[in-house]
Amino acid sequence: MEHNIQGKSMLQGSTKEFPNNTTVTQYFRLGFTNGQIQPSNLALVDGEKQHTFQQLDDISTKIANAILETIRNVPNHNPDGDRVIGVCIQPSDRLITILFGILKAGAAYVPFDITFPEERIGKIVNDCRPLLVICDGKSNVKSKFESVKNLTKVLTTDELYKKISPFAKNGANKSNVGADDTAIVLYTSGSSGEPKGVRLSHKAIFNRLKWQWDQFPFIPTEKCVFKTALTFVDSVPEIFGPLLQGFRLIVFDKTVTSQPPLFMEKLHVNDISRVVVVPSLLKAIFQTLHIVGKGEGRKLLSSVRLWVCSGEALSYDLLKEFFEIFPENFTLCNFYGSTEVMGDVTFVSYSSLRDVEVKVIAKKVPIGYPLANTIIYVLDENLQQVEQGHTGEVFIAGNNLAKGYVGILDSDKFLINPYSKCPDFTKIYRTGDFGSIALLPNGESALMYEGRIDSQIKVRGQRVDLSEIELVISGLESVSKVKVLCHHPGQPDQAVVAYIVPTSQQTTADQLKLEVGKYLREYERPVIRLLDEIPLLVNGKTDRQRLLKMFAAEQANREEFDDWSSLAILEEKLPIAKNLFKIISSVTGSSVQTIVENLDDSFFNIGGTSLNTVVVIVKLREIGYYISIPDFTSAQTMREILMRISPVESEPSKQNKRKQEYSVTLLTEKDKEEVVHIISYSFSRKGDLEAYVNVSYNDFANLIKSIWDEILQKKYSFVVRQASDRKPVAVSLNFDVYDEPSEADCTDEIKYVMDFLESVESKQRARLPEGKGKLLHSFMMGTSEDVDDSERVSLIELMEEQNLLIARKHKFEGIFTTNSNPLTMQIGRDLHGYEILSEYQVNEYVAPDGVKPFGLAPDSFKIICCWKKLL
Incomplete structure (x- = not known):
């Protein structure tokens, strides 16, 4: 371990050489010439889409040329002279190639999350003035940039890709960009209340990456995952860490981490060897292990040898539980940092319970030792070093520091370092965190986290600034005064509460909630409480404790309502x-x-x-x-x-409303492409059973295509379209139980699902009317990716009702179906009176080859076989 303590409260990391005179794309190209990167090796995997390193290089160069052509005559109004390109794209192979293309074009990228409200998008565009914004083609994404079209050009990914064909695969990579130039701009919650754009240089990125490559080197067969939102700094080492070293990057859908069983399955199937998680996700994974069994869970996670916790405090109990589950040959790290210091500045790693014993103080996990080329200071309000063991504010110096904030020359966050004249340490960054330097049982000095100085908290692992929320609300015309506080920060019942004195007594909390929702992201939106006056202390400051006690008392009596x-x-x-x-x-x-x-x-x-x-x-x-x-x-x-x-x-009114919103037609040959897409997307991305056996989009597409002619011939299947624009939103595929397709193109993964369903259904068919023309089989229902939760409920009920109409028209005696989706189960059973024939616990199924394909499913996951009698 190469770090030491100097002075009263200072920790200095080891001095290491790193690529401090190159850019991301220059280093990438160098990898091809020095053999670090093998052109034919896989670089990107996104579901069925795969790209070699050569293809990534070629495509990104074409994209760079297309970008340069697009912005050729566009004046640059960025306040710092940075050439900035905005990106608002879901995690995908296209996103990665576009990022490389932007960097090859000599620009920096600034990400926008597709969930950003228009107000935040407007602030960012006005602040950094991107030359171009590249976004997903969905109308609800592109429309968010309508209000800033006078400030920047907006292209969808499809429009960009149409521009690349005329350009040769060489010619970019010749920009005059250097290591000190800006590569990425990331917007964070600023302490001033306004979002601030952090300007990260190529040099800062490489200091962080080189430390990672040295401290936690890749193994020859390593495969890595990209799952973190691009707006968060952890995405930078996730993407560029492996790719710049010639290792494969696998893209996970952004919803995967919200489903721990699916996340675990994806890690296992893709043989991922390292992963960065917030402690709350690690805790959810451990809770899943208790459900499926530690033995089975350990097997699924056996490939992941390096776990990194970041973004939230790592508790002693969670650290200890890790090594109770993985006693040896696994490493858990605790990283600490922020966007302004390229993500991480301190770390501590553990490889056993013995490590835990000697690197923890009084059940408190340290945030660790400084990275290479980094100095940690703990200072008082006069920027004097505190005595070792005393608490002060944490300051950082080193090559990992950002260049500063967009459009801000002098920030109170970046100061002259009074303790060093070395060119690499001339600036220090004020973190806003309290910390102390403690002597661990192993005799090493490490940084301990002692809480936030300002108003920044973590909500669902994401940084939220209470002053930013306060600033937004105070800007509303209907608000006279506002104070935003956090009730029980860090606790399970944590709540952000806005106490508001409205300008008019007629203003309601509901009206304010609607207004606030226009400007704040969902997880930033506070509980709103209206007051006649904000209570004050004798010194004129807000009586914070009184406000918090008011909310606590209210919570204690929250079930009562009489007014x-x-x-x-x-x-x-x-x-x-x-x-x-x-x-x-x-x-x-x-x-x-x-x-x-x-x-x-x-x-x-x-x-x-x-x-x-x-x-x-x-x-x-x-x-x-x-x-x-x-x-x-x-x-x-x-x-x-x-x-x-x-x-x-009122059945007639219900049917009239449906006719106004949707049209239902039997399938024709013209519907094939749309139907294949809806079913393939719906079941590969949202299928409950399919998630456990990794069935792909193409698996389902080939299946539906192989039985398409028989689907049309039977005339029992239909598509639902929006009446307004004829856009398909749902599909139902049906067959006669005793006249189903004889041949279907099934991969091994789909066969697990089909064999399982057949094993359940075959036992029940004997109890029902036998023979052709007796039973309609409700085989598959799917909804398009643009359908939200509320519309999906309505569409499934509509399809259930349409199935009843079709069954009655063809004089079937009943409808037979097997449901794994809880929503269709409920609608069929509770609203349409389907009789349950059998219930089967999914994880108990053993396939003919002896495998338990759904073994990871919780005991609560059951499918039901049911029918609806018509005659």
Whole structure:
């Protein structure tokens, strides 16, 4: 371990040479000439799409030329003179090639997340003035840039790719960019309340990468994963760490990490050997292990030898649990840093429980030792070093520092270093964190984290600045005063609360919530409380403790609500309202108090999902109230849901509404391409069974194509289109149970699914009417990728109803189906009266080859075989 302590509270990392005079693309090209990169080796894998390093080099060069041509005569208004290109693209192979293309064009990239509100996009574009923005082709993404089209040119990825064909595969790579130039601009929550663009140089990137390559070298067969949002600094080493060393990068869909069982399966199937996770995700993975069994879980994670925790505090209990599960041959690291220091400046690694014993103090995990070419200082308010062991503010110096912030020449975050005149350490960065330097049991000195100085907190692993939220809310015309605080930071019941004094007594919390939602990302949006005045201390400062105690007292009595007269609900609707809110409370876990506070907000914003939508509707029917799924899911607010509930079912109005929104037609040859895409996308990306055996999009596409002629011939299958633009949004494939396709193109992975379903269904068919023309088999239902949760519920019910119409038209005696999706289970069973024939625990199935293909599935994952009797 090459680090040492000097002075009172200073830690200095080892001095190491690194590529400090090159750029990302120059180093990439050098890899081809020195043999580090083998042109024919795989560089990128994104599902079925694969690119060798040669292809990555060729395509990115063409993209660079297309970009240069596009921005040739565009004036540069960036305040720092940086040539910046915006990127708003989902994780994909295209994203990676475009990033390389931007860098080859001599520009820096600035990422926009597709979930950014238009207000944030506008601020970033106005701040850094990109020459061009490249975005996904979906209309809901491109439309977010409408308001800034006068400031920058916007191209979709398809439009960009159409431009690359005329250009040769060489010619870029000749820009006058140097190591000190900006490579990436990442926007963070600034302490001033406004998002700040952090300018990361090629030099800072290489200092971080070279340290990683030396400290945790790749093994010859290494495969790495890209799963982190591009807007976060951890994505930089995730992408460029392996690719610049000639190792394969596998792209994971952004939803994978939200499903620990699927994430574990993907790590196993792709033989991933290292991964960066926030501690909360690691904890979720361990909880999944307890469900599936530690032995099976260890086997699935056996390839991942290096685990890195970053972004949140790593607890002693979680660290210890890691080595109870992986006692040897695995490493867990704790990294600390921020965007301004290229992600990480300190680290500590553990390889055994013995390591834990000697590198932890009083069950507190250190944030570790400095990286190479880095100095850590712990200083007081006068920038004097504190005594060792005392708490002060953490400052950083070294080659890993950012150049600064976009458009800000003098920042109070980047200061002259009073302790060094060495060119590499002339600046220090003020982190805003409290820290101390402690002597570990192993005799080494390490940095301990002692909390935040300012108002920045972590929400779901992402940095949120309370002052930024406060600034946004204070800018609203309807707000006179505001104070934003965090209730129980870091605890399970953590809540960001905005205490607001409105300019008018007529202003409601619901109105403010709608306004705030236009400017803040979903995870930044606070609970809103209205006050007549903000309480003050005698010195004139906000009485923070009084406000927090008010919220705590409210939480203690959150289930109580008596002020029904304040809700402006018609007298005859009050009994329905009380029942509705009680049901929603029991189903979503939200209190009645929370529900009435959000009466003019969407059901889906207070814990509603496609699944519990059906539960609420069924529970309402059980007590004599009716609302259709389309009426429920299309309601913009819960008040609107309440107004649509009636004591009796109104079938004609429901059907008329459906006809206005959708058209249903039997499949024709013209529908083939669209149908294949919807089914393949729906089942490969959202299939419940399919996720456990890694069935691909192409697997399903080939299956549907192989049985297409028989699908058309039977005339039982249909497509649902939006009435407004004829866009296909859903597909239902059906067969006669005793006249199903005889030949289908099944891969081994799909065969596991089909064999499993057949093993379950074959035992039940004997109990039902036998012979051709007796039973309609509801085989597959899929919805397009553009369908949200609420519309999906409505479409599945529509398809279920259409299946009933088709079955009756052809005089079938019933409909037979097997459901693995909880939503279709609920709609069939609870709304349409399907009878359950059998229930099967998925992880118990043993395939003919002796394999348990769904062994990782939790015990709670069950499929049901059911039927609906018609005659």
